[in-house]
Amino acid sequence: MSVSFLLFLFGAGATVGFFSGMLGIGGGIVMFPLLLYVPPLLGLEAIDVKSITGLTMIQGFFASLTAMLFYRRHRLVHASLALTLGLSLFFSSFAGAMLSKRVPDSVLLLVFGSLAFIASVLMLIPRSYARDNETHDTVDFNKTAAVIIGCILGFLIGLVGQGGAFIVIPMLLYVLKIPLRVALGSTLAIGLFSSTAGFAGKALTGQVPFPMAGPLLLGAIPLALLGGYVGKRTSTQILRWVLALIIFATALKIWLSVL
Numbered sequence: 001m002s003v004s005f006l007l008f009l010f011g012a013g014a015t016v017g018f019f020s021g022m023l024g025i026g027g028g029i030v031m032f033p034l035l036l037y038v039p040p041l042l043g044l045e046a047i048d049v050k051s052i053t054g055l056t057m058i059q060g061f062f063a064s065l066t067a068m069l070f071y072r073r074h075r076l077v078h079a080s081l082a083l084t085l086g087l088s089l090f091f092s093s094f095a096g097a098m099l100s101k102r103v104p105d106s107v108l109l110l111v112f113g114s115l116a117f118i119a120s121v122l123m124l125i126p127r128s129y130a131r132d133n134e135t136h137d138t139v140d141f142n143k144t145a146a147v148i149i150g151c152i153l154g155f156l157i158g159l160v161g162q163g164g165a166f167i168v169i170p171m172l173l174y175v176l177k178i179p180l181r182v183a184l185g186s187t188l189a190i191g192l193f194s195s196t197a198g199f200a201g202k203a204l205t206g207q208v209p210f211p212m213a214g215p216l217l218l219g220a221i222p223l224a225l226l227g228g229y230v231g232k233r234t235s236t237q238i239l240r241w242v243l244a245l246i247i248f249a250t251a252l253k254i255w256l257s258v259l
Contacts, residue, residue: 005044006215012038013059013219020063020220021070021227022234023243024184025191027063027220028056029116029166029250037253047212049105053160054199054208057097059216061195063224064165064188070228071185075135078186081178084143085186086193088150089157089164093193096158097201103159109254112160115153115167116251122170123244132180132236141176149175158198165191166247180236 012034016027035052039045047055071077100108149171157164165187172183202208231239 001211002044004042005039008039008042008044009212009215010219013216014223015219016059017063017066017220017223018227018230019246020060020188021067021224021229022231023165023227023239023246024067024071024169024187024231025165025243028060028164029119029247031056031059032112032160033250033253047209049108050101050207051209051212053100053108054202055212055216057195057199057202058208058213059220060165060191061199062217063220064191064195066221066224067228068185068188068192070225070232071188074185074232075137076181076185077189078136078139078141078178078182079189081139081141081146081172081176081182081186082189082193084141084146085150085168086190088147089154089168089190090193090197092151092154093158093164094197094201096155096160097198098158098205100159100201101205101207108160111156113251113254115156115160116247116254119167119170120244120248120251122174123240123247125174127173127240129180129236134179134182136182136186139178139182141178145176154197158201166243166250169243180240184231184239 012031016031016034019025019030020027032052035047035055039047068077153164153167157167168187168190169183172178172187173180
């Protein structure tokens with residue numbers, strides 16, 4: 001790998017790590033298109049889709065862990081929600097990741113684009129911001145609905161190598177009615193389950209290019225912590241629209257590629 005390529009990986013990790021901490025996402029929704037489309041534009045070697053899914057999983061795990069510890073200190077991680085949804089995601093995500101090696105790249109892109117489109121539509125639905133600054137001890141949720149959501153989403157996000165925050169957050173906000181800051185903090189904890197399962201599945205099937213992962217993580221981990229500080233001091237309205245814009249832009253780019 002060239003020095004330019006290593007610097008690109010470091011910069012990509014830093015950029016995505018910051019948004020991971022700020023928006024409560026593992027970063028795959030940003031990392032996937034960044035690794036897929038930008039290297040050829042910069043004259044660097046292209047990265048195949050299966051390697052990208054492995055890189056997004058390992059980056060998502062470490063970025064989620066770093067940012068989640070920050071949110072936990074501020075009582076914004078709902079332990080019961082994280083366990084209920086997280087365990088459902090863990091087993092189904094592992095199954096999806098193991099199966100993904102047999103699935104054509106075009107199908108993986110189609111699944112990813114569909115998930116991003118659904119998430120972008122949900123994020124545009126008007127909602128109240130009145131409860132968004134509540135902490136975990138005032139929040140309740142429907143456990144049955146959480147398990148069903150976890151099983152279905154887990155398989156799909158494991159298939160495409162995502163921690164799944166980009167689709168989990170809209171589900172928490174609009175289906176389970178979780179306040180935004182608790183949704184962001186809990187999603188990071190939930191993402192640890194899905195990213196751990198997905199990363200294990202990708203690693204066991206030889207889909208993680210570990211030499212590329214090093215510079216990626218060096219950029220991602222410290223910036224995820226910085227992003228957490230920025231997100232805590234940013235209004236929930238702004239966070240929602242930034243997240244919606246990122247999801248929509250990614251969905252549009254993926255669908256243009258698919259079509």
